[in-house]
Amino acid sequence: NAGVTQTPKFRILKIGQSMTLQCTQDMNHNYMYWYRQDPGMGLKLIYYSVGAGITDKGEVPNGYNVSRSTTEDFPLRLELAAPSQTSVYFCASSLLPGVGQPQHFGDGTRLSIL
Amino acid sequence: LAKTTQPISMDSYEGQEVNITCSHNNIATNDYITWYQQFPSQGPRFIIQGYKTKVTNEVASLFIPADRKSSTLSLPRVSLSDTAVYYCLVGDPNTGGFKTIFGAGTRLFVKA
Numbered sequence: 001n002a003g004v005t006q007t008p009k010f011r012i013l014k015i016g017q018s019m020t021l022q023c024t025q026d027m028n029h030n031y032m033y034w035y036r037q038d039p040g041m042g043l044k045l046i047y048y049s050v051g052a053g054i055t056d057k058g059e060v061p062n063g064y065n066v067s068r069s070t071t072e073d074f075p076l077r078l079e080l081a082a083p084s085q086t087s088v089y090f091c092a093s094s095l096l097p098g099v100g101q102p103q104h105f106g107d108g109t110r111l112s113i114l
Numbered sequence: 115l116a117k118t119t120q121p122i123s124m125d126s127y128e129g130q131e132v133n134i135t136c137s138h139n140n141i142a143t144n145d146y147i148t149w150y151q152q153f154p155s156q157g158p159r160f161i162i163q164g165y166k167t168k169v170t171n172e173v174a175s176l177f178i179p180a181d182r183k184s185s186t187l188s189l190p191r192v193s194l195s196d197t198a199v200y201y202c203l204v205g206d207p208n209t210g211g212f213k214t215i216f217g218a219g220t221r222l223f224v225k226a
Contacts, residue, residue: 042216043158100163
């Protein structure tokens with residue numbers, strides 16, 4: 001029972017490079033989320049999706065893009081990497097929407113931009 | 115969303131009971147209280163949720179007084195492996211939207 005799987009676990013990028021963070025879940029959840037977590041801080045919502053083909057911005061969407069072509073996959077793309085995007089990125093999914101609904105998280109992608 | 119306040123950090127020793135209190139003075143009628151646990155190098159994990167009085171599961175207990183303006187997460191007989199960050203969230207599970215807010219949480223250090 002894999003849950004939410006994120007790849008890669010670690011990555012170092014140069015300024016201006018682009019990359020895609022992969023996220024897949026096997027729980028058939030419609031709702032998926034991308035968060036970033038800076039050192040010693042809480043999590044900030046970047047983008048979310050309510051189902052295949054439907055995405056929307058969260059609190060800190062600038063510099064990121066997402067797509068949701070299937071229920072299982074929700075990749076996050078960085079087009080022009082900047083040092084401010086150095087962070088740990090978490091993908092999550094939930095069966096139902098709403099703040100009180102339990103979210104299932106992956107183990108994160110640690111991204112450094114130099 | 116109701117604003118929550120919890121201690122930045124707490125220390126404990128193995129075998130002790132740990133109580134982490136979260137204040138949420140502006141909690142709304144339909145809001146539930148949810149706690150997550152985050153181990154180093156892992157994503158947060160849902161551990162318990164409640165609306166009022168007391169909820170207990172295999173991981174923790176959640177105590178909510180009648181006025182619901184605060185809640186206490188209780189971890190019985192902690193071990194070194196309970197060292198983690200604990201987040202308190204308050205929101206309506208039916209209509210809260212997608213603004214789940216994880217603050218800085220409470221960093222619990224369990225010592226031998």
